[in-house]
Amino acid sequence: MGASSPVRLSQVTPVSATSLAIERMLPVDDTFATLFHTPGAERPGLVRGQVIHCTGAAPLSLALALAAAASRAGAWLAVVDVPGLGVEATGELGVLLERLVRVETGPAGQWADVMCAVADGFELIVTEIPRGVSAATARRVHQRIRARGGVLLTTASGRSGSPMSSDLDVRTVSPQWKGLGAGHGYLRARRLVVEASGRRLPRTRSIEVWLPGPTGRPEPVDGEVIDLTVAAAGA
Amino acid sequence: MIRRILTVWCPDWSVVAAGRHRELAVVLSANRVLARSPSAATAGITVGQxxxxxxxxxxxxxxxxxxxNRDARAFEPVVRTVGAFAPRLEVVAPGMLCIDAKGPTRYFGGEQELASRLADSITAAVPGVRIGIGVADGRFASAIAAHRAAPELPVVVEAGTSPEFLAQLPVCWLDVVGRQDATDQGRELGELVELLARLGLSRLGDVAAMSPRDLMARFGRIGVLAHRLASGVDERPPDTVDPPHEWDVAHTFEDPLEQIEPVVFAAKSLADGLSATLSDNGQVCTRLVVVAETDHGERSERAWYRVTGLSAAAMVERVRWQLDGWVSQPGGLSAGIVLLRLVPDEIRCDDGEQAGLWGGRSExxxxxxRTMTRLAGLIGDGGVQVPVWRGGRLPAERYGWIPAAVADLDRAGxxxxxxxxxxxxxxLPAPSPPVVLDDPEPLEVLDAGGHPVMVTGRGTATAPPAAAAGRRVVAWAGPWPVEQCWWQPDQRRRLARFQVLLDDGTAQLLVVEHRQWWLVATYQ
Structure with a gap:
């Protein structure tokens, strides 16, 4: 041992990033399996390097629920600039709190720099893209995410366009809360429809889920895919 | 040859640094008591509770x-006082430092004399501080002697008698080293202590009597460390070497820097480079000298010691402590900082912390x-936070956030x-609201007749809520009253919670307190 060791560790070439199909994916909760089935992949999952826009009635719940399974499997989740993140609900949705970190960039407008740094170390990122981010800045962040192999989940409550292009758009529509009456009961579960569309999906996929279910965890309503076109024709 | 070491230890330093040692106060870290004031100790509060x-x-x-940082800043006067006696001192942690006793002993005419003079000077410099001073062979025996010393009575262990001094003490003293640093090794030592006691090795002498080979076979490197400490021989392992001078790293600033942050940032890259060099050679630094100089030639040089080795993050932390104390000294600095140098003074073979295959730490x-450390450099420690459980009845109370820099990420439990x-x-039962407002928003809740809804003293609503913040209420439940801290007039709270479902499909958690409605959380 010592200064004259024959091989220095820095001279050892690190093994390059592998690209086995299973390693290009992060696991996703079975509830959402039908939305994230990729042709050629053995299991459904979030494809590394992708940007997923979560919109509609429950964007934050959805983003956290999508990140949950991967977080339990060992990935770290960074939540960047989401004010008032409810830790308890995050845990109930299935995220492992031991691997949860909140990042606040402050008023200085360092969002893009911080996001690039976060992308280096975290496999899961949830953020609300702040106003005034230019398309060029958003592209820089997107490229970094793609290069580092993380998954970015953005949340937006409005329908206004995002400066960042997305690989997948997931919307939560027609929420229905159960359990609350006129002066009695309490909020027990919310039934809603999750629609996924994107460049690589031939048509919109849609499922109905409890988000959150009675325990706080997302649960499938019946698990079958409802094809929107068919539903519209039947209506 | 084992060096004579004098250790100065300030018990419950964090309380003194916070300026609360005259009051009934405790300092908490990760929800556990780290230090307590004398009156709190009398009340029965113990460290670790x-x-x-x-x-x-x-x-x-x-x-x-x-x-x-506050602990380190407040420790600066003590360091400077001791530095007047012996320039080569090692700060082990804020609240504890040691010096090589040989030179000053000869100058002041005896170890007892030196110790009592030191005690006088320190109490004069920092009024109200309690200190223990111990002199013995080697750092470990000296640290224990300091822990056992009374404020007025330094403990001096005669040269050559450290093994006998240690032999009678219970094994839990090994943990004194463990408590000084929050590294894995320090923690392992704490766990080892429990195990040794259960195995019937209750005194340090019992451990010293074992063969180091057996301890190595049963407990690994940590067992050997425990043996070396317990037997009172030098804890400086035989493989400690003086590093070559090429490993020194320095950064010169073209423009003198008045602020600490950019200097610390430079220290980060220096420390990363230094620990990369060290780990390439399979070494770890146990004693680091940090040197800083200003444009006017003012100079701060200090040695930092940690028996388990200093990681890059630990080095940066020590640079920050040193600079913080230096800048906040009376009078401050007359010019900006132009030079920062990190010198590895003592290194040894790295026992290696392996990445865990099952459990433990993963890649x-x-x-x-690493990213969290980098982010903290970019946006400040307060910008990177991890959740901490606090408990309570309201969503905002149940969890808090603490800076990741002060959290023990290995032991999230x-x-x-x-x-x-x-x-x-x-x-309230699950599901919980995903958005908990940092600052609750005031709002108006009206009944069907357009009058404000209130909660009576008996805990019922005066009328069913029909509109909240301008939207129609579709369903609602409540009030669920909460009465907290009714025994403390300045902290008591009396409020009632409601859940409401609005006509746009959003569900909200509202609170009414002192006849004012607040939106505290939404089920987004």
Whole structure:
């Protein structure tokens, strides 16, 4: 041992990033399996390097629920600039709190720099893209995410366009809360429809889920895919 | 040849640094008592207790959050006082430092004389501080002697008698080293102590009598370390070497820097480079000298020691401590900082912390950890936070956030204990709101007739809510009253919670307190 060791560790070439199909994916909760089935992949999952826009009635719940399974499997989740993140609900949705970190960039407008740094170390990122981010800045962040192999989940409550292009758009529509009456009961579960569309999906996929279910965890309503076109024709 | 070491130890330093040692106060780190004031100690609060236990002993104890930087800054006067006696001193941690006793002993005419002079000077410089001074062979025996010393009575262990001094002491003293640093090795030492006691090795002498080979076979490197400490021989391992001078790293600033942050940032890259060099050679630095100079030639040089080795993050932390203390000294600096140098003074073979295959630390954990350090440099420590369980009935009370820099990421169980899934009477059942407003928003809740809805003293609503913040209420439930801290007039709260479902499909958690409605959380 010592200064004259024959091989220095820095001279050892690190093994390059592998690209086995299973390693290009992060696991996703079975509830959402039908939305994230990729042709050629053995299991459904979030494809590394992708940007997923979560919109509609429950964007934050959805983003956290999508990140949950991967977080339990060992990935770290960074939540960047989401004010008032409810830790308890995050845990109930299935995220492992031991691997949860909140990042606040402050008023200085360092969002893009911080996001690039976060992308280096975290496999899961949830953020609300702040106003005034230019398309060029958003592209820089997107490229970094793609290069580092993380998954970015953005949340937006409005329908206004995002400066960042997305690989997948997931919307939560027609929420229905159960359990609350006129002066009695309490909020027990919310039934809603999750629609996924994107460049690589031939048509919109849609499922109905409890988000959150009675325990706080997302649960499938019946698990079958409802094809929107068919539903519209039947209506 | 074992060096004579004099150790100065300030018990419960964090309380003194917080300026609360005259009051009934404790300093908390990760929800456990780290230090307590003398009156809190009298009340029965012990170090390592949980916050709730401490409050049970003493409900009106003042709780102070731990701040390592404050501890280090406040320790600077002590360091400077001791530095007047012996320039080559090692700061082990804020609250504890040691010096090579040989030179000053000869100058002041005896170890007792030196120790009592030191004690006088320190109490003059920092009024109200309690200190223990110990002199012995080697750092470990000296540290224990200091822990056992009374304020007025230094403990001097005669040269050559350290093994006998240690032999009679219980094994839990090994943990004194463990408590000084929060590294894995320090923690392992704490766990080893429990195990040794269960195996019937209750005294340090019993451990010293074992063969180091057996301890190595049963416990690994940590067993050998325990043996070396317990037998009172030098804890400087035989493989410690003086590093070559090429490993020194320095950064010269073209423009003198008045602020600390950019200097610390430079220290970060220096420390990363230095620890990369060290780890390439399979070494770890146990004693680091940090040198800083200003444009006017003012100079701060200090040695930092940690028996388990200094990681890059630990080096940066020590640079920050040193600069913080230096800049905040009376009068401050007359010019900006132009030079920062890190000199590895003592290194030894790295026993290696392996990435865990099952459990333990994974590569993803290390990556996240490094990124958190980098982010803290970019946006400040306060910008990177991890959750901590606090418990309570309101969503905003149940979890808090603490800076990741002060959290122990390896042992998340301290901040996120398992028992938090147990019911907390009066808290709302799952599902919980995903958005908990940092600042609750005031709003108006009206009944069907357009009058404000209130809650009576009996805990019922005066009328069913029909509109909240201008939207129609579709369904609602409540009030669920909460009465907290009714025994303390300045902290008591009396409020009622409602859940409402609005006509746009959003669900909200509202609170009414003192006839004012607040939006506290939404189920987004």
């Amino acid at each position: 949980r916050r709730r236990e401490a409050q049970r002993h003493c409900p009106d104890v003042m709780l102070v959050d731990h701040d390592p 993803a954990d290390d990556r996240a950890r 301290d901040r996120l204990p398992d028992h938090r899934s147990e019911p907390w009477p009066g808290a």
